[in-house]
Each structure stands twice: as structure tokens, then as C-alpha cells.
Amino acid sequence: MTQPPRPLRATAATTAPLEEAYDLVVIGAGAVGENVADRAVQGGLTAVVIESELVGGECSYWACMPSKALVRSVSALRAARALPGSREAATGRLDVEAVLARRDAVASHWDDSGQVRWLDSAGIALVRGEARLDGARRVVVTTPDGEERVIIARSAVAICTGSDAAIPGIPGLAEAAPWTSREATSAERVSERLAIIGGGVVGCEMATAFAGLGSTVTLISRGRLLSNLEEFASELVSRRLRDEGVTVFTGASPTRVDRRADGTxxxxxxxxxxxxxxDEVLVATGRRPRTDRLGLETIGLEPGAWLHVDDSLRVDGHDWLYAVGDVNHRALLTHQGKYQARAAGDVIAARARGEEVDASRWGAHSATADHDAVPSVAFTSPEVASVGMTAAGAAGRGLAIRVSDYEIGHVAGASLHAEGYRGRARLVIDDARDVVIGFTAVGDDVAELVHAATIAIVGEVPIARLQHAVPSYPTMSEIWLRLLETDRAQRRA
Incomplete structure (x- = not known):
């Protein structure tokens, strides 16, 4: 049967001052909320964050950190087995108990005392409880002991509550007590047989992790895997997962899910x-915003809806309200949420001081990178690192593009990295401006390649200038040289 939730160790908040008014009230103390508050405090404002669970949020305890801790042990063993010498030394199986213990340490044993100490050191107040809006700039908090506190925001309220896993309306699914990413990343045991519904990043990462930890994994995807990425990424990840024993169904949808009397x-x-x-079913079919219990109806907004914002993260029609991170549905990634948070904290402070705000493209108070330069890494087997637009996405926007592809295994650094290395990289180039607008690399340990591409896209570096950025030899970064040479040869042909 599905596991009970882990006990959370929420450190008691320091005593809040009697004056229940702050320049900025932040609802949600995850990585996004912490960063909004920190930037605003650095800008001279007072700030309080309100949290109903653990300070540090989803990323620290149920998403980025614990999931990558699980995957890393699997990928490290795979890397050792990919080379003569280390292959002969890596003769055993993963110590699952040790892997889970390391995961627990990475997740701070679901104890947020370290994060609370950081808030205190940064001069940010903390209130524990469930927050809801009660009109403009007025927040009511129901504390864990059932009392209500009213906190007034002098300048702004920032909603940073994140998102939850969406449970599709498949008959019987909700009654079957499915796992979501939370239960998967905090699992106290490795299920013998795990079925995963959803072929996106979460589904593919958890298939990688649990197959490597010894589960018999079945992955069910309505379309191709990783459907928002380049098609070759889907092909290479599907092939590797199957090679590693995962049963992959694509173009398939569940019609019913039943939890039987024996727990299966x-x-x-x-x-x-x-x-x-x-034995367990994990649902990884998308996210929904945590906005259904925030009192949005008191300010004319729809509860449970995504919040639409401008490039300064201000909610449409409300000059005091900001929505940062997952809740605005721009880019559901921790690093992008933190990027938005830095912009939002700065702009809230600037507006509070009566200063002019620069929300123009790449301006000091703008979050425009969410539009065309979003980097991401799927820590799958193999990894997929991408930033910017896919070829299909760029063509769909009516851009004249050219594409440069290269097999990563032909690069010296990759051939040294592992025997029989297989992977592929692609540049998507805007033909009119002659700049890179998209990059994808698929292969083992390609995650660290993506930041160079991010800089090239954000900086709009001309291809002619990139030719002079010489990669070190023999590293996998040589893929940049090969992609540019391929593009040059294609243009001359």
C-alpha cells in the first residue's frame, strides 16, 4: 500500500513583532519566496514570509534536491561501468539503503531549521500558518494552533505558493491513492513494481531512478516521451530506458486504475x-497552481487559477500584487522561479522607494528570460540539456531558421568519457539575425554544457563571434566547435 507521509520537522518561527505590518508580505517560503523577500530586504524594505509547511519548499524536500540525489547514485554507477578498469571494480548492485540515507541527508531529513536560521540572518520575519487574502494588501493567517493574525502589506504582497501535482480524472485513480512526485522522492522503500503515468521530465527521471534502484518500471505516456523537447531527445531517452529494462508504452492512455484488496x-x-x-502507481502528468485557498475571490481573481503577470511579475490589474514562480505559469522550474524572484524583489523595492522601473527587454527589473531563454536539464538516462527554442517551436513562430546537428560521441572528450558514448546535440539558429536561439544536447553528463548556450542566447552573440570562443581539448565542450563547423559547411554547400 501507499506509504504514510513523512513527519515534517518545522522549526518554530521566531516571535513576530507586535506591529503586524510590513512593506512586503510573501506568501510561501520556498526558494522563490525566500529570494523575493531577500532582494526586497536588501533594497531597504521590511519583509515577512508566511509558510504552512517547510521553509525551503518543494525543491528542497520533494523535488529538485531529493530527486537528483536518487538519480545521481544510479548515473555514477552507470558511468563507472562504462569504462574498462572501473567496470571490473563496479561488480555489485547499488546499496539502496545507503542511497536512500543520502537522499534523506540531502533533504535535511525534512527538517527546516537550517532554512529558518538563514531567514533570521537575512532579516526576514517568518510566520507559520495558512495565509489568505482579505482584500487589497490585507493577509489573514490561520496559525497551527487555530488563531488568526492579520498582516498588512504597506507596499506589496507576493504570492509564491508554487504548484501541486495534477491528478487526471482517470476512473479509479484518485481512489487508488497514487504517488505523486512527493511520495516518489521521499519514498522510504523501493517498490518492487512501479507504474508511472506520464512521460514528461518527472516521469522519465523517476523511471531512471527507480529502475536503477531495482524496481521493475513501466512508463505510460499519452504521446512521445519529453514531448516539449526535440524529437531526437525523446528517441534517445526511450531507447536507453528500454535498454535498462523499463517497459515504455507511448501513445497510450490509462482507462481505469484499481487498487485491489491485496494492495496491488x-x-x-x-x-x-x-x-x-x-505495487505502486506514480502520477506525473502535469501541475496545477496552489491558488485555490488564497482568498483570490476577495480581490476579483479566480481561485485555483494561474495568475497572469507582466514582465515585472505584477499581476494584471493589481498594482500591489505579484505572482512569482510556478503560480504564474511562465516557467515551472526552480531556477527560473528564483530568477523571477530576484527581479520581483528588486522591482518591489524600487517602486516602494518611488524610483523609475526598467521592465524593458533585459532591463534591470525585467524577467524576460522566461520567454526565449529558459534553460532546463532532464536528469534522465541519458541526460537532456536544453535552452531556448526547439526547431519546431521556432518554425511555428514563423522564424526563418537553420539547424546544425552533431553526434556528441564523435567528440574526443565524449569518447574519453565513456566507451561507445552515444548522444546528439543541436543548434537552432535565427537565419535573419545569425544568432543561436536554441540548443539541445542529449547524452550522459551533458548538463554542464547548457550554461554556455544560455549565455550565447541571452547575449545574442553573433555566430561570427562565437567562432572565436575556442573550447578546451579534450572536453565535451568541443561540441560547440563541431556544431559551428557543421553550420559553416552547410552554408557553403
Whole structure:
């Protein structure tokens, strides 16, 4: 049966001052909320964050950090087995108990005392409880002991509550007590048989982790895997997952899910041609905003909806309200949320001081990178590192583009990295401006390649200038030289 939730160790908040008014009130003390408050305090404002769970939020305890801790042990063993010498030394299986113990340490054992100490050192007040708006600039907090406190925002309120896993309306699924990413990343044991519904990043990462930890994994995807990335990324990840023992169904949708009396789960697939039996089912089909209990109706907004913002992260029609991170649906990634948070904190402070705000493209108070320069890494097997637009996405926007592809395994650094290295990289180039607008690399340990591409895209560096950025030899960064040479040869042909 599904595991009970882990106990959370929420450190008691320091005593708040009697004056219940701050320049900035932040609802949600995850990485995004922390950064909004920190930037505003650095700008001379007072700030309080309100948190109902753990300070540090989803990324620290149930997403980025614990999930990558699980995947890293799997990928490290795979890397050792990819070379003569180390292959002979790596003769055993992963110590699952040790992997889970390291994951627990990475997640601070679900204890937020370290994060609370950081808030205190940064001069940010903390209030524990459930927050809701009660009109403009007025926040009501129901504390853990049931009392209500009213906090007034002199300048701004920032909603940084993040998102939850969306549970699709598949008959029987909700009653089957499915795992979401939270239960998967905090699992106290490795399920013998795990079925995953959803072929996006979370589904593919958890398939990588649990297959490596010894589960028999079945991955069910309505379309191709990683459908928002380049098609070759889907192909290479699908092939590797199958090679590592994962059963992958693409173009398949569950018709019903049943938790049987013995605790096992049966999943029927459309067409009646197949069914999947598992001990646990993980749902990874998307996210929904945590905005349903925030009192949005008191200010004319729809509860449970995504919040639309401008490039200074201000909610449309409300000059005092900001929505930062997942809740604005611009880019559901921790690093992008923190980028938005830095911009939002700066702009809130600037407006509070009566200063002029520069929210123009790449301006001091703008979050425009969310539009065309969003980097991401899928820590799958193999990894997928990408930033900017795909070829299909750019063409769909009517841009005249050219594409340069190269096999990463042909680069000296990759051939040294692992025997039989397989991978692929792509540049998407805006033909009119002759600048890179998209980059994707698929292969083991390609994550660190993405930042160079991010700089090239954000900086709008001309291809002619990039030719002079010489990669060190023999590293995988030589892929840049090969992609540019391929582009040059294609233009001359």
C-alpha cells in the first residue's frame, strides 16, 4: 500500500513583532519566496514570509534536491561501468539503503531549521500558518494552533505558493491513492513494481531512478516521451530506458486504475490490448497552481487559477500584487522561479522607494528570460540539456531558421568519457539575425554544457563571434566547435 507521509520537522518561527505590518508580505517560503523577500530586504524594505509547511519548499524536500540525489547514485554507477578498469571494480548492485540515507541527508531529513536560521540572518520575519487574502494588501493567517493574525502589506504582497501535482480524472485513480512526485522522492522503500503515468521530465527521471534502484518500471505516456523537447531527445531517452529494462508504452492512455484488496494496482490501457500490474502507481502528468485557498475571490481573481503577470511579475490589474514562480505559469522550474524572484524583489523595492522601473527587454527589473531563454536539464538516462527554442517551436513562430546537428560521441572528450558514448546535440539558429536561439544536447553528463548556450542566447552573440570562443581539448565542450563547423559547411554547400 501507499506509504504514510513523512513527519515534517518545522522549526518554530521566531516571535513576530507586535506591529503586524510590513512593506512586503510573501506568501510561501520556498526558494522563490525566500529570494523575493531577500532582494526586497536588501533594497531597504521590511519583509515577512508566511509558510504552512517547510521553509525551503518543494525543491528542497520533494523535488529538485531529493530527486537528483536518487538519480545521481544510479548515473555514477552507470558511468563507472562504462569504462574498462572501473567496470571490473563496479561488480555489485547499488546499496539502496545507503542511497536512500543520502537522499534523506540531502533533504535535511525534512527538517527546516537550517532554512529558518538563514531567514533570521537575512532579516526576514517568518510566520507559520495558512495565509489568505482579505482584500487589497490585507493577509489573514490561520496559525497551527487555530488563531488568526492579520498582516498588512504597506507596499506589496507576493504570492509564491508554487504548484501541486495534477491528478487526471482517470476512473479509479484518485481512489487508488497514487504517488505523486512527493511520495516518489521521499519514498522510504523501493517498490518492487512501479507504474508511472506520464512521460514528461518527472516521469522519465523517476523511471531512471527507480529502475536503477531495482524496481521493475513501466512508463505510460499519452504521446512521445519529453514531448516539449526535440524529437531526437525523446528517441534517445526511450531507447536507453528500454535498454535498462523499463517497459515504455507511448501513445497510450490509462482507462481505469484499481487498487485491489491485496494492495496491488491494476491499470487498464485504451483498446483493451494491455494492462499493467504494479505495487505502486506514480502520477506525473502535469501541475496545477496552489491558488485555490488564497482568498483570490476577495480581490476579483479566480481561485485555483494561474495568475497572469507582466514582465515585472505584477499581476494584471493589481498594482500591489505579484505572482512569482510556478503560480504564474511562465516557467515551472526552480531556477527560473528564483530568477523571477530576484527581479520581483528588486522591482518591489524600487517602486516602494518611488524610483523609475526598467521592465524593458533585459532591463534591470525585467524577467524576460522566461520567454526565449529558459534553460532546463532532464536528469534522465541519458541526460537532456536544453535552452531556448526547439526547431519546431521556432518554425511555428514563423522564424526563418537553420539547424546544425552533431553526434556528441564523435567528440574526443565524449569518447574519453565513456566507451561507445552515444548522444546528439543541436543548434537552432535565427537565419535573419545569425544568432543561436536554441540548443539541445542529449547524452550522459551533458548538463554542464547548457550554461554556455544560455549565455550565447541571452547575449545574442553573433555566430561570427562565437567562432572565436575556442573550447578546451579534450572536453565535451568541443561540441560547440563541431556544431559551428557543421553550420559553416552547410552554408557553403
Amino acid at each position: 494496482v491494476m491499470i487498464g490501457l485504451e483498446g483493451g490490448a494491455a494492462s499493467v500490474e504494479a
